Amino acid sequence: MTYIAKPQFHHPSLKHNALGFTRRDYEGKVSTLCAGCGHDSISAAIVQACFEIDLEPHRLAKLSGIGCSSKTPDYFLGASHGFNTVHGRMPSVLTGANLANRSLIYLGVSGDGDSASIGLGQFAHAMRRGVNMTYIVENNGVYGLTKGQFSATADKGSKSKKGVVNSDSGIDMVGLALQLGATFVARSFSGDKDQLVPLIKAALTHKGAAFIDVLSPCIAFNNHKGSTKSFDWVREHNEAVNRLDVLMARMAVTASYEPGSLTEVTQHDGSVLLLRKVAEDYDPTDHAGAISYLQHAHAAGEIVTGLLYVDPEAEELHDALGTVKQPLNALSDEELVPPVAALAKINAGLR
Amino acid sequence: MxxxxxxxxxxxxxxxxxxxxxxxxxxxxxxxxxxxxxxxxxxxxxxxxxxxxxxxxxxxxxxxxxxxxxxxxxxxxxxxxxxxxxxxxxxxxxxxxxxxxxxxxxxxxxxxxxxxxxxxxxxxxxxxxxxxxxxxxxxxxxxxxxxxxxxxxxxxxxxxxxxxxxxxxxxxxxxxxxxxxxxxxxxxxxxxxxxxxxLRRTDKVGDRIFVDGNTAAGLGAVYGGATVCAWYPITPSTSLAEAFTAYCRKLRHDPETGEARYAIVQAEDEIASIGMVTGAGWNGARAFTCTSGPGVSLMQEFIGLSYFAEIPGVIFDVQRGGPSTGMPTRTQQSDILSAAYASHGDTKHVLLLPEGPNECFEFGALAFDLADRLQTMIFVMLDLDMGMNEWLIEPFRWDEERVLDRGKIMTAEMLEAGADFGRYKDVDGDGIPWRTLPATHPSKGSYFTRGTSRDPYARYSEEGAVYVDNMERLLRKFETAKSLVPPPIVRRAARKTSYGVIYYGSTSPAMDEALAGLEADGVAVDALRIRAFPFEGEIFEFIAAHDLVFVVEQNRDAQLRTLLINEGGVDPARLVKVLNYDGSPITARFIQTELAKGMGVPKTRAGEMVR
The missing domain is CATH 3.40.920.10 (Pyruvate-ferredoxin oxidoreductase, PFOR, domain III)
Incomplete structure (x- = not known):
């Protein structure tokens, strides 16, 4: 049960990050998901990523909708405030939270049921507003908690555990995010931690709307033959376009890479994204090129993963609104309540 | 001729x-x-x-x-x-x-x-x-x-x-x-x-101002410290968000940097609007939306979350003719029940019932204090008549000494000093728990907010006793609200009478004239204007003290009367419906005629001002 906290003791040789925290300090309560669930791997990747970027655990706010994936924020970052909101509406709640205090890091966790059906509208509008956040969809193509109905990301022709063939077109969240103006778009696989952890690190340090679609097979209801979201299928069709290393600003580049194979992208906060090319000619800063590449690869049955698009110069919602640097929730009475004299002037104008 | x-x-x-x-x-x-x-x-x-x-x-x-x-x-x-x-x-x-x-x-x-x-x-x-x-x-x-x-x-x-x-x-x-x-x-x-x-020149206007309630409420939100406004255009509430925007531009920019001390987002719909209000309220900002009946229908799920997870927020509901799209440009008081009991499960919400632009301003500011104090959604129930029409009212007033009441927020210092933080724990006996804002303290005071049942320490629980305990505490909190909301205003007739009349909202000015008319005819009726829900004791004492009480409303189903009967266990036979719901604001003549009829008085004439 989720109220069971993990024991705090740990091996004395556990590594500490720059803030003196161990990986354990980024953990949450014991997961109640099925043993072997891809979502737990994503939670572990979030823990690892936050540890590696030296995030103060309480400076992150984690929000989710409803569903298996949306339960997971309870299972990582126990020192952070979390909010399990209502079905499909996490994006609006996260937007409001972000408006109230722009100084925190916002992590939205959702699933394909939560974001691609009931929540598709809010997903779209949060992306197009450029809310400064990391939005992870733990995508398994199926409704787990209600036991195995297709979700809207299930591919056309994919077969359910009961043998029903899906006749509806699958929604591609990555394609949507790109179209809608997300300024960081990635896809990964819960079974590839080496790829996923750097992507989460880069998303958390990105300024603007960062979206990661993580294929996360449901071992209970969608891991059979005929499903296009099973472990086997995703492994077989996974085509990474690049591999990413994230260097926080203060770190020096120590690894050596073959010349020409490396793209460097410096983010707003000074962190550097080092991208090693896997696919020839894939440029993750070319928006139109990314959309075209993904369309072609999708038609060929490939599941393209990696950092698919990044705009390091992105603006976010607060830039558009011109809000003060100080969090709105910390403004004093004097800063909020106009003087009585102003009211007298308003009264005079209404006579 | x-x-x-x-x-x-x-x-x-x-x-x-x-x-x-x-x-x-x-x-x-x-x-x-x-x-x-x-x-x-x-x-x-x-x-x-x-x-x-x-x-x-x-x-x-x-x-x-x-x-x-x-x-x-x-x-x-x-x-x-x-x-x-x-x-x-x-x-x-x-x-x-x-x-x-x-x-x-x-x-x-x-x-x-x-x-x-x-x-x-x-x-x-x-x-x-x-x-x-x-x-x-x-x-x-x-x-x-x-x-x-x-x-x-x-x-x-x-x-x-x-x-x-x-x-x-x-x-x-x-x-x-x-x-x-x-x-x-x-x-x-x-x-x-x-x-x-x-027309002949006189001096009866004085220093009064001429303004609509939406403008007044928008200004009230500025004085009430609102920083986040998320809204979706809908008649007759749109001009409230626009007024807030205009006043913020004048009054809420950092004088040095020119930056905005507010954030206004036109959302994609009413659900997103209330979602943003919920997120901002959870994170400690004073947030509101403004809408009308159809918007309140759409917001039901979030309103329930606000009630159960105890998240502050304010909804200005500028009522229009319902149901469905109804009469979008006509006035009614027909969202009373849908607001008071909004959402599934057992819920009750605080409603403020302003009588006109002055109270739109006053309650518009007060709503944010109440939301923070009670950690719940507060409705301010305007209607099209007061919201979109300019009324002649006393000038707006604000007490310079007034301090915003931010409610029970546990600080890092309190946590450091060893305070026992239980997000849903009734420490003070008033049903209102303490809350922490995200990022208050590096290791203490974090909790997980959810719409599912949980124990006083915010830990998930589906145990019956734990659930009931929490639901009972929410009722205690609602009881506490009675002492915080604006009390009713009673106006006694010149002589003792067994007749009473209850009214609220934009009915006020027509009621003033109707009461004067009755008095001029020697007909005595005591009047009580309700200004908020939950109903405090004085309202039921007033009903008990009269044999017959008219309840004047601008809806078909006598919604406030229903609420009175339900909340106070009042005998329905003693509450007489007086209803005007054709979409036009109620008239003094209508009220006077209906009340006279109900009291068996043959005919009455218009009277003098009694205020």
């Missing part, structure tokens, strides 16, 4: 116009001129859900005595819309006046014998003076304003001064308007006689 009505500073004028014809500006000047002469006015716009072409009316109650509600009946009809001619003519009181454009002859069957017909060849005058279609359209309204200025005895200099103020930003337009005014005035002076309805 019926004797023409004669009255000084006490009559009703109704303008029948075509939407989009530019009449609103002329009619507004007409009202302002009367106000400048020191004569109180109640003005109501009756408009269609349309941009151009459909009928629109502007009804003006001129009252030296200070009655600002709708009286009922029309003494002078300014009939400028052929589409609605027949019904407009039919509405005039016997002995009243019909002002019309006499350019084209009309058959005598189109007139009434018992009203005084005042014709002005408006189109002919206008076309003779102006060649451009745009000028003809706009200045035609100013010409009839000129004629009315003569006919009613409005001080012409006052109208001219107002025209100069109106076009201060475009001074080139002033001479043309003054000229049009003169065309109408001169023609009326040379060809017509002044009406029996007269």
């Amino acid at each position: 019926t004797r023409p009505i004669t009255a000084v500073n006490d009559f009703v004028v109704k303008f029948a116009n075509v939407n989009g014809s530019g009449s609103a500006s002329a009619n507004g000047l007409f009202v302002k001129a009367i106000l400048r002469m020191g004569v109180p006015v109640g003005a109501r716009n009756i408009f269609p859900s349309n941009i151009q072409g459909l009928p629109t009316w502007y009804e003006i109650r001129v009252s030296g005595q200070g009655w600002l509600g709708r009286r009922g009946g029309v003494d002078l009809m300014v009939a400028m819309n052929p589409q609605t001619w027949d019904r407009d003519v039919a509405e005039i009181e016997p002995g009243g006046y019909l002002f019309y454009d006499s350019t084209k002859p009309m058959p005598s069957s189109k007139f009434r014998d018992d009203v005084n017909v005042v014709g002005l060849p408006l189109t002919a005058l206008c076309n003779a003076a102006y060649a451009e279609p745009s000028k003809r359209k706009i200045l035609k309204n100013i010409i009839y304003l000129g004629a009315l200025t003569f006919l009613l005895g409005i001080e012409r200099e006052v109208v001219e001064a107002l025209l100069a103020e109106e076009y201060a930003a475009k001074p080139a337009l002033i001479p043309a308007n003054i000229e049009a005014l003169q065309i109408g005035f001169d023609h009326a002076r040379d060809h017509l006689k002044p009406l029996g309805l007269k």
Whole structure:
């Protein structure tokens, strides 16, 4: 049960990050998901990523909708405030939270049921507003908690555990995010931690709307033959376009890479994204090129993963609104309540 | 011929116009001129859900005595819309006046014998003076304003001064308007006689202001410290968000950096609006949305989350005619039940019921204190009548010493000092727990917010006893709310009576006049105006102290009466429904007649101001 906290003791040789925290300090309560669930791997990747970027655990706010994936924020970052909101509406709640205090890091966790059906509208509008956040969809193509109905990301022709063939077109969240103006778009696989952890690190340090679609097979209801979201299928069709290393600003580049194979992208906060090319000619800063590449690869049955698009110069919602640097929730009475004299002037104008 | 009505500073004028014809500006000047002469006015716009072409009316109650509600009946009809001619003519009181454009002859069957017909060849005058279609359209309204200025005895200099103020930003337009005014005035002076309805300068307006409730509520939100506004356009609430935006631009920018101390987002729909309010409230900002009945329907799930997870927020519900799309541009008080019990499961919400723009301002600010104090959604229930019509009210006031009440927020210092933090724990016995804001402390005070059941320490639990304990605490909190919300206002009749009347919201001004009328007839009835839900004890004591209590409302199903019966266990037989729900604001005559009927009084007449 989720109220069971993990024991705090740990091996004395556990590594500490720059803030003196161990990986354990980024953990949450014991997961109640099925043993072997891809979502737990994503939670572990979030823990690892936050540890590696030296995030103060309480400076992150984690929000989710409803569903298996949306339960997971309870299972990582126990020192952070979390909010399990209502079905499909996490994006609006996260937007409001972000408006109230722009100084925190916002992590939205959702699933394909939560974001691609009931929540598709809010997903779209949060992306197009450029809310400064990391939005992870733990995508398994199926409704787990209600036991195995297709979700809207299930591919056309994919077969359910009961043998029903899906006749509806699958929604591609990555394609949507790109179209809608997300300024960081990635896809990964819960079974590839080496790829996923750097992507989460880069998303958390990105300024603007960062979206990661993580294929996360449901071992209970969608891991059979005929499903296009099973472990086997995703492994077989996974085509990474690049591999990413994230260097926080203060770190020096120590690894050596073959010349020409490396793209460097410096983010707003000074962190550097080092991208090693896997696919020839894939440029993750070319928006139109990314959309075209993904369309072609999708038609060929490939599941393209990696950092698919990044705009390091992105603006976010607060830039558009011109809000003060100080969090709105910390403004004093004097800063909020106009003087009585102003009211007298308003009264005079209404006579 | 019926004797023409004669009255000084006490009559009703109704303008029948075509939407989009530019009449609103002329009619507004007409009202302002009367106000400048020191004569109180109640003005109501009756408009269609349309941009151009459909009928629109502007009804003006001129009252030296200070009655600002709708009286009922029309003494002078300014009939400028052929589409609605027949019904407009039919509405005039016997002995009243019909002002019309006499350019084209009309058959005598189109007139009434018992009203005084005042014709002005408006189109002919206008076309003779102006060649451009745009000028003809706009200045035609100013010409009839000129004629009315003569006919009613409005001080012409006052109208001219107002025209100069109106076009201060475009001074080139002033001479043309003054000229049009003169065309109408001169023609009326040379060809017509002044009406029996007269305006005479007095000093009954004082320092009062003329403003609509949406503007007042938007300003109240600024003074109440609101920083986040998420909204979706819907009549009749849109102008509330716009007013908040305009006042924030003037009053809420950092003087040094010019940066905004507020964030306003036009959301994709009402669900996203309330979601943003919920997120901002959870994160410690004062947040609101403004909407109308259909929006409240859409927001139900989040309102339940706010109740159960205890998240502050404010909803301004500017009510209109329902159900469904209903009558979007007409007024009603028909969201009372859907707001009070919004969402699934057992829920109850705090409602504030302002009577007009003053309380829209006052409650608009107070709502944010209550939301933070009670950690729940607070509804401020306006309606179209008070929200979109300008009312003559006392100036806005604000106490310089007033401090925003941010409620029970546990700080890092308190946590550091070893405070036992249980997010849903009733420490103080008032049902209100303490909350922490995200990022308060590096290792203490974090919790997981959810709409599912949990124990006092915010840990997930589906145990029956834990759930019931929490639901009971929420009831205790609602009990606490009774002592925090604005109390009812009681007005005792001159002598002891077994009759009472309960009312709320925009019914107030019409009720004032109706009560005075009854009193003048020697009929005694005690009155109580409810200003908030939950209902405090005094309301039920009032009911208990009277044999029969009328409940006056502007909806079909007597929603407040239902709420009174349900919450107070009142015998329904003792609460008499008095309902006006045709979409037009309730009138004094209607209330007075219905109450008199209910008390077995044969007939009553209008009375003096008792306030």
